[in-house]
Amino acid sequence: MTIDIALDRDCSLFFGTPIVTLRPDGAAAVNAGLRRVILERAAREPGVARSNAGGWQSRPDLLTWGGPEVETYRRWLEQAVRTVQRLPARRAGAEEFRLSFTAQAWANVSHAGHYNETHTHPGNHWAVVYYVSAPPADPARPMAGRLELRDPRPAAALAAAPGFAFGAALTLAAEAGLMVLFPAWLEHAVHPFFAAGERISIAANVAITDYAVGPAPATRSSPA
Numbered sequence: 001m002t003i004d005i006a007l008d009r010d011c012s013l014f015f016g017t018p019i020v021t022l023r024p025d026g027a028a029a030v031n032a033g034l035r036r037v038i039l040e041r042a043a044r045e046p047g048v049a050r051s052n053a054g055g056w057q058s059r060p061d062l063l064t065w066g067g068p069e070v071e072t073y074r075r076w077l078e079q080a081v082r083t084v085q086r087l088p089a090r091r092a093g094a095e096e097f098r099l100s101f102t103a104q105a106w107a108n109v110s111h112a113g114h115y116n117e118t119h120t121h122p123g124n125h126w127a128v129v130y131y132v133s134a135p136p137a138d139p140a141r142p143m144a145g146r147l148e149l150r151d152p153r154p155a156a157a158l159a160a161a162p163g164f165a166f167g168a169a170l171t172l173a174a175e176a177g178l179m180v181l182f183p184a185w186l187e188h189a190v191h192p193f194f195a196a197g198e199r200i201s202i203a204a205n206v207a208i209t210d211y212a213v214g215p216a217p218a219t220r221s222s223p224a
Helices: 027-044 068-091
Strands: 005-008 011-013 020-022 097-110 115-119 126-133 147-149 170-172 179-183 188-190 199-213
Touching: 020 068, 027 068, 027 097, 027 126, 027 199, 068 097, 068 126, 068 179, 068 199
Parallel strands: none
Antiparallel strands: 005 011, 020 179, 097 199, 115 188, 126 179, 126 199, 147 170, 147 188
C-alpha cells in the first residue's frame, strides 16, 4: 500500500507524506473556552520542558481535564485521525474501516522569543497540532511562529532537479482554529514567535492500536 499521485500515464509521485489540515466548525467559540482553561492551568501549575525553548507546556494529560471545550477538542482529534486513516481505505477501494487508537495531548503557551527545537514523536504514528490562539505575526518577521515540516528524505536537497522542490521544508502559519496532522516520524520545529499576546496550541500524539479495511461498518473509537 502506497500513497502516491499519478502525474500522467508515465510518471507518478511516490514516497508521499500525508499532511492533513482541518478547520473545525465553531472553533472561535470553543477556542475562547480553551484559552481560558489553558491559561488558568498555566497560572497554577509548573510547566515541563521538552522541545520547547521557553514558554509553558502542560503535562500530556489535557484529554483528562474535562469540560465541554476539551471534549469538543477530543472529537476534533478523532475526526482528524479518521480523516487520515481513510486515505489507505479509499486507496483499497473501500470507504469502511475499523479503527482504534490511543492519544495524549498537551497545551503550549508561547510569548515573544519562544520556539520549539527540531524534533519527532517516537513511538507514535501521528502528531497533531491545533491552534487555540495565534496573534498576527510581525510583518518584518514572516517566518515568526511558523510550523516547519522538514523533507524526510535526507539526500533530497543534494541534487534538487529544476522545477522540483526536493529538500525544501513546508512551513505553515499559525492560525486560530487550524488543525494539522502529520506522521509522528516527520521532523518538525516552530520558529521563534514574535508578537504581542500569547500563542496557544494543543499538541497530541496518536498511536493506532487496531486498524483494518473491510466491508463491516466502521466502529466509533475515541482517544484514551
